[in-house]
Amino acid sequence: MRAVVRDRYGPPDVLRVEDVPMPSPVSGQVRIKVAATSVNLSDWEGLRGSPAYARIGGLRTPARRTLGSDIAGVVDQLGEGVTQFQIGDEVYGDNLALMGGFAEYAVAPESVLAHKPTELTFAEASTIPQAGAIALQGTQRAVPGRRVLINGAGGGSGSFAIQLAKRLGAHVTGVDNAAKQDFMMSMGADAVIDYREDDFSRSAAPYDLILDLVAHRSVFAYRRALARGGRYRCAGGTVRTLLRVVTAGSVVGRATGRSIGVLVVKQGPSHFEPLAARCATREVRIHIDRTFALDEVPAALAHVGEGRALGKVVVSTSLG
Numbered sequence: 001m002r003a004v005v006r007d008r009y010g011p012p013d014v015l016r017v018e019d020v021p022m023p024s025p026v027s028g029q030v031r032i033k034v035a036a037t038s039v040n041l042s043d044w045e046g047l048r049g050s051p052a053y054a055r056i057g058g059l060r061t062p063a064r065r066t067l068g069s070d071i072a073g074v075v076d077q078l079g080e081g082v083t084q085f086q087i088g089d090e091v092y093g094d095n096l097a098l099m100g101g102f103a104e105y106a107v108a109p110e111s112v113l114a115h116k117p118t119e120l121t122f123a124e125a126s127t128i129p130q131a132g133a134i135a136l137q138g139t140q141r142a143v144p145g146r147r148v149l150i151n152g153a154g155g156g157s158g159s160f161a162i163q164l165a166k167r168l169g170a171h172v173t174g175v176d177n178a179a180k181q182d183f184m185m186s187m188g189a190d191a192v193i194d195y196r197e198d199d200f201s202r203s204a205a206p207y208d209l210i211l212d213l214v215a216h217r218s219v220f221a222y223r224r225a226l227a228r229g230g231r232y233r234c235a236g237g238t239v240r241t242l243l244r245v246v247t248a249g250s251v252v253g254r255a256t257g258r259s260i261g262v263l264v265v266k267q268g269p270s271h272f273e274p275l276a277a278r279c280a281t282r283e284v285r286i287h288i289d290r291t292f293a294l295d296e297v298p299a300a301l302a303h304v305g306e307g308r309a310l311g312k313v314v315v316s317t318s319l320g
């Protein structure tokens with residue numbers, strides 16, 4: 001089968017398409033004939049080995065030759081002991097531990113997969129697991145009339161998060177680069193900030209909830225951006241910032257009547273299926289910026305990693 005592989009961390013040109021042996025599912029796993037795999041910032045981070053947390057499990061050499069974790073496709077082989085799926089089932093899920101989605105076939109534990117809603121295409125379903133889990137958990141404390149800020153709101157998780165926070169009745173501010181301002185408004189943002197022009201942490205009216213997808217500021221900046229009683233959670237960013245948030249952030253937050261911490265995203269179908277159900281009824285919109293073919297994976301990753309994507313980007317196999 002064809003797969004996009006790499007042997008070292010680096011820019012997109014370390015990737016190449018190769019004929020590799022078909023993977024075989026072990027106990028508790030299924031093999032999926034991949035139809036579509038969406039690109040997440042975590043794929044870009046895993047490609048480059050940066051931030052440092054992207055090297056967990058493979059400090060010098062990548063532990064996974066093939067990236068791609070948000071997979072949608074059809075089950076074509078069952079490992080021993082699989083109980084939830086049968087051959088021919090249409091499935092989707094976030095295969096973050098094994099990855100392998102930028103290929104014609106991938107194996108995944110059945111525990112990370114769900115049955116694909118029939119209302120969603122494979123491409124649409126592939127956009128939901130990782131970004132959806134982050135968006136659902138990152139916005140669950142949004143409440144009517146309160147001010148929510150989403151930093152990095154023009155990407156995959158952010159485009160879902162804007163819509164979810166709006167539907168909970170919050171006043172939503174989206175922060176991203178200039179090219180994504182109109183897009184964030186179209187997703188429902190009440191206000192937008194171009195991060196290259198303005199610093200949200202110096203905004204006059206502080207926020208009640210901040211979901212930060214690309215954290216790189218000091219904990220004092222986050223404290224300043226929060227109203228008393230407010231909550232800041234970062235899902236991604238520089239390792240230095242994440243460490244500071246975990247250590248100094250909780251102390252500074254507690255001392256000043258705020259909560260500052262990292263969003264450790266819970267994974268698995270129960271954390272993304274509620275969003276898929278809302279996408280299936282079209283209550284929440286899925287915005288696919290571009291679809292790439294398997295041999296265009298380097299360009300697909302660069303499109304996301306270099307910040308050109310509005311919402312989600314999908315890689316579709318010829319089998320899809």
Ligand SMILES: NC(=O)c1ccc[n+]([C@@H]2O[C@H](COP(=O)([O-])OP(=O)(O)OC[C@H]3O[C@@H](n4cnc5c(N)ncnc54)[C@H](OP(=O)(O)O)[C@@H]3O)[C@@H](O)[C@H]2O)c1
Nearest residue numbers: 040041152154155156157176177195214235236263265307
């Ligand atoms: N906590 C967990 O358990 C967990 C699990 C999985 C993933 N994650 C993380 O969650 C995050 C989700 O990202 P995603 O997939 O939604 O990414 P994405 O689609 O790439 O969106 C990120 C957005 O942030 C923008 N951005 C970059 N620098 C910025 C800055 N300084 N200020 C404001 N916006 C900025 C990017 O645009 P430009 O680059 O064009 O400016 C892009 O639009 C990633 O950091 C990922 O590593 C966390």
